[in-house]
Amino acid sequence: MVKKQLIMEKSLELFAESGFEATSIQQITERCGISKGAFYLHFKSKDELIYSLIDKFMSEFIADIERSVSEDKPKEELLYNFLYTTFGEFQQQANFAKVFLKEQVLSFNKELFERFHMYTTIINKIIFSVVQRQFKDVNLNMQLDLLFTINGLSKGYGELFLIDNYNVDLDKLCKAIVEKVTIIAEHATIQFITPDYFASTNQHMNITKEQIVDLMIEVMGEVEQDSIVHESLVLLRNHLIEPTLSDVLIEGLLKNIRSSSQCKWIAYLYQIQLEQKK
Amino acid sequence: MVKKQLIMEKSLELFAESGFEATSIQQITERCGISKGAFYLHFKSKDELIYSLIDKFMSEFIADIERSVSEDKPKEELLYNFLYTTFGEFQQQANFAKVFLKEQVLSFNKELFERFHMYTTIINKIIFSVVQRQFKDVNLNMQLDLLFTINGLSKGYGELFLIDNYNVDLDKLCKAIVEKVTIIAEHATIQFITPDYFASTNQHMNITKEQIVDLMIEVMGEVEQDSIVHESLVLLRNHLIEPTLSDVLIEGLLKNIRSSSQCKWIAYLYQIQLEQKK
DNA sequence: TATAATAATGACTAATTGGTCAGTTGTCAA
DNA sequence: TTGACAACTGACCAATTAGTCATTATTATA
Secondary structure (H helix, E strand, O other): HHHHHHHHHHHHHHHHOOOOOOOOOHHHHHHHHOOOHHHHOOOOHHHHHHHHHHHHHEEEHHHHHHHHHOOOOHHHHHHHHHHHHHHHHHHHHHHHHHHHHHHHHHOOOHHHHHHHHHHHHHHHHHHHHHHHHHOOOOOOOHHHHHHHHHHHHHHHHHHHHHOOOOOOOOHHHHHHHHHHHHHHHHOOOOOOOOHHHHHHHHHOOOOOOOHHHHHHHHHHHHHOOOOOHHHHHHHHHHHHHHHOHHHHHHHHHHHHHHHHHHHHHHHHHHHHHHHHHH | OOHHHHHHHHHHHHHHHHOOOOOOHHHHHHHHOOOOOHHHHHOOOOOHHHHHHHHHHHHHHHHHHHHOOOOOOOOHHHHHHHHHHHHHHHHHHHHHHHHHHHHOOOOOHHHHHHHHHHHHHHHHHHHHHHHHOOOOOHHHHHHHHHHHHHHHHHHHHHHHOOOOOOOHHHHHHHHHHHHHHHHHHHHHOOOOOOOOOHHHHHOOOOOOHHHHHHHHHHHHHHHOOOOOOHHHHHHHHHHHHOHHHHHHHHHHHHHHHHOOOOHHHHHHHHHHHOOOOO
């Protein structure tokens, strides 16, 4: 399994240097010092490699920021914590950050696009929960504007990290952004974003039950037999084909599989599917 | 010449759909209903096509925003004008905007990257001149932070334009951003950006005199003989090989060639070259 | 040491790429 | 009608791509 790690590391380097599409499997195997065949022992395709990379890094990243803004943290430090963790990760995983930034803006591969969409949706939800707690006196629509403001400022200042060797004082950067957001929360009056925006972002997911079942069967082959994750997948699959279980049971099963990074994606699609059914 | 137009339009469509690298010349010629050979009558290579597209759209775009924030405009409307023109163009040239956003973030092709770098530098200079005029009481370092704030908010809210069919009230959007920037200009105290950042952004240009001369000779072949642009190019080229003219004369000649969209890029490189010499 | 199982190889395929160029077509003026 | 010139064509080329698979090397077990 150590070779799989090697492939992921080296390919990430190459993707950061020249982009995903422009990097060939030849190049990856050469840099790893392995043969082409060995690559396909670990990944079914080039696409699967990038999905693995994204899932691995993003689920770690999300776990980190979730921890940094958890319920027990002081309310007035939430935004600072979020930013500090985000930029810290950004700095540490510079290669992944580059790939993410590049491919995320507009990913033309549909599956890739939807994966990115999921992760940004999750992150947006986290930011919004931060806003709701730290700026709870602000009204809903302005909270949505704060979400956009935070996203925007992060992107604007985030560019500094793309300059090699430019040393950023993380603490000061985060304080500068927190100050700006706080000032806007206190003084701004024009609310631009309305909740229907969020309704519109989730609509362009059009995935069939069959596609999800296929995905589940695929992952079931990779997951340890008789584990909680595996059994949960079986039950969820059966429920999708022939609904038998109550909402609360499904909720628990989804929590079960979300503990595996390979399944986060499935859990997300599954939930959307259920919501559409209603 | 009408066929060249056709190629540029259709290829832009395709680039917006699938990205520059993923679009083949086959696809372009098919959509245009022309042969492969015909393509190469108008463009020396695939790269030259994208350079043309970028130069065409960006020089028009920059001319537009320069007009919208010119000296004669009321100081308190400058930022609004800039945003309104920017987003308006964004909406109108949705295809180009998509390509620009996608390729701009991190362009792995060196020449492409430097071209984008030039245009974003020019735009940053325009934004900064807006800030200096509209927020002239703010101190220099905070003005730099305002530049980052404007860029960030534009990026954050700009995402709304990437959702198809999402109708944006341009006027309200611009007012919402102007209000936020104004509030920050009045209340913010933490200054993060320092002028040395801008010094560092211009350093990673490493272009030789010979490369610039080659570029100039190339463009001289495409430009009308005996025109002001052509003669200016000749004089500038001679000066680069064997300096004879005074700074002020060079300044004027550069202004001459900047009137041609094909030469903006050359003028930019030329100026950097001269600055490095000193 | 012999056997079975697993890991790894790299020549191979079929498809696609950007780019070329000998040849065809269309359009003028003479 | 002729001939000159430009516009245009598409078969062709060498290089590269993702992915396959018969073969070989390595390791573990008996």
